Amino acid sequence: MRTFPARQSRFTSFVSQFFAPNPKRKRRPRLVALNVVLLAAAILMAIAAVKGQPFSFIPNGVFFPNPGGASQTYSTANGGIDLTGPFFQSIGTNGRSCSTCHQPSDGMSVSAANVERRFELTRGEDPIFRTVDVPIATTVLTSQTLPEEPRRTACLRTRGLIRIAINVPTSADYQVVT
Secondary structure (H helix, E strand, O other): OOOOOOOOOHHHHHHHHHHOOOOOOOOHHHHHHHHHHHHHHHHHHHHHHHOOOOOOEEEOOOEEEEOOEEEEOOOOOOOEEEOOOHHHOOOOOOOOOHHHHOEHHHOOEOOHHHHHHHHHHHOOOOHHHOOOOOOOOOOOOOOOOOOHHHHHOHHHHHHOOOOOOOOOOOOOOOOOOO
8 A cells, every 4th residue: 555645735835844854054044934833823912902802713724833844633623623612611710721731823722842842931830830740750750950840740751651540521522442
């Protein structure tokens, strides 16, 4: 059986060229592309703020840059992702929702690189690092000389692994199969 690579749109190919490794090209185009994407996101949020509405919807086809190029998250319902749905609502009193870990920019998955960036930006204060769910890493993963917080979150930051000890709500429209 032969497999064929998925076809990329012209825009995806264009965006990917800025993130693909190329020793001949200077890093400046990558920086420019990243700044353009961040500027576009800032403009969208500013428009939403001016209208007095929170940014509550991600339309299908929005590109999220990543080291491999760019990714998209696609929803078959309503033409995009509704950020006010149950997946984005707080679970209990710990300040987290499913989307705290499973973010649209990571294809609704958990990216160790994104978690590491969040750790650095928030100094471990992001809700994903709540002590109730993040176990102490073993010495196989980290050196005992590391401070407690980086050692405690090493599995999450380096592998995207987290332990969540909650049951799926009975009213959920999904199920977890093991």
